[in-house]
Amino acid sequence: SPEPQTSYSFRGLQISSFANRSWTRTDVLGWLGELQLYTWRNESDTVGFLKPWSQGTFSEQQWEQLQHTLQVYRRSFTRDIWEFVKMLHLDYPLEIQISLGCDLLPRNTSESFLRAAFQGKDVLSFQGMSWVPAPDAPPWSQELCKKLNQDQGTKETVHWLLHDVWPELVRGLLQMGKSELEKQVKPEAWLSSGPPPRPGHLRLVCHVSGFYPKPVRVTWVRGEQEEPGTQQGDVMPNADSTWYLRVTLDVEAAEAAGLSCRVKHSSLGDQDIILYWDGNRVS
Numbered sequence: 701s702p703e704p705q706t707s708y709s710f711r712g713l714q715i716s717s718f719a720n721r722s723w724t725r726t727d728v729l730g731w732l733g734e735l736q737l738y739t740w741r742n743e744s745d746t747v748g749f750l751k752p753w754s755q756g757t758f759s760e761q762q763w764e765q766l767q768h769t770l771q772v773y774r775r776s777f778t779r780d781i782w783e784f785v786k787m788l789h790l791d792y793p794l795e796i797q798i799s800l801g802c803d804l805l806p807r808n809t810s811e812s813f814l815r816a817a818f819q820g821k822d823v824l825s826f827q828g829m830s831w832v833p834a835p836d837a838p839p840w841s842q843e844l845c846k847k848l849n850q851d852q853g854t855k856e857t858v859h860w861l862l863h864d865v866w867p868e869l870v871r872g873l874l875q876m877g878k879s880e881l882e883k884q885v886k887p888e889a890w891l892s893s894g895p896p897p898r899p900g901h902l903r904l905v906c907h908v909s910g911f912y913p914k915p916v917r918v919t920w921v922r923g924e925q926e927e928p929g930t931q932q933g934d935v936m937p938n939a940d941s942t943w944y945l946r947v948t949l950d951v952e953a954a955e956a957a958g959l960s961c962r963v964k965h966s967s968l969g970d971q972d973i974i975l976y977w978d979g980n981r982v983s
């Protein structure tokens with residue numbers, strides 16, 4: 701059954717739109733696992749906290765320093781891009797997406813990455829101590845990396861953020877947000893029938909709702925045997941930050957008796973929810 705989540709990945713996502721020579725905006729989101737902790741909209745000078753523990757174990761002063769670094773970065777980034785566009789003769793509008801991540805690994809180690817996409821395609825990443833063009837990136841990506849690699853100060857700052865600041869921030873977040881991150885909410889489950897797929901057949905629907913965290917396993921079974929043809933829906937968000945999933949199975953009407961829906965979720969321990977299809981139900 702799905703294990704309680706023990707490793708969390710931090711993701712920072714930057715979305716920058718350049719409509720023309722003067723209109724631009726940059727928005728940034730920060731996630732820890734499936735929880736959004738930060739929002740930094742273009743209109744705002746400061747990074748917004750979406751959880752009371754978003755500052756982790758950073759002091760006021762450490763947070764101010766980090767935020768200042770990010771403010772300088774956002775201004776410089778915008779200026780840089782305007783310059784690159786001129787230098788490389790690129791056309792507006794352009795979309796740049798930057799994603800930055802940090803995964804804590806066992807034994808106090810961590811793994812971080814930073815990569816950038818241009819018009820939805822990877823163009824470059826930061827590896828070790830330098831900027832590297834992505835495989836299959838346009839030829840100008842070489843030129844861009846060469847230029848970026850001349851700025852030793854920025855490379856040091858990026859390295860410091862990826863390998864020192866972010867892992868430390870994440871460690872503090874795991875500590876301060878522990879109870880919320882380890883929250884377990886049990887699902888409810890119920891059965892219904894959907895529109896018959898064709899005459900003489902039934903569509904059995906198993907609804908599972910209200911669970912947290914997201915990993916869940918829902919199957920149609922006959923006895924212990926998993927039924928082939930089970931259709932997994934997408935896990936959808938409920939409004940109360942829990943999740944919802946429906947799983948359907950099409951069967952001949954005569955075969956429906958003896959089928960059951962089995963739900964495995966970390967909040968249930970070994971006590972799977974099992975719902976039996978009532979062969980006599982009126983659908």
Ligand code: J76
Pocket residue numbers: 769772773774776777780781784785796798800814816817818823824844848851852853854857858861
């Ligand atoms: C995502 C985190 C990156 C943090 C980088 C922080 C460092 C920084 O802000 N550097 C800018 C200012 O640099 C000057 O001041 C520094 C001290 O504050 C140092 O002294 C430094 O030596 C000095 O030059 C600097 O202007 C950077 O160039 C800002 C932008 C860096 C960047 O990420 N560029 C970037 C990334 C992706 C450019 C292009 C892409 C891909 C898109 C391609 C489409 C055209």
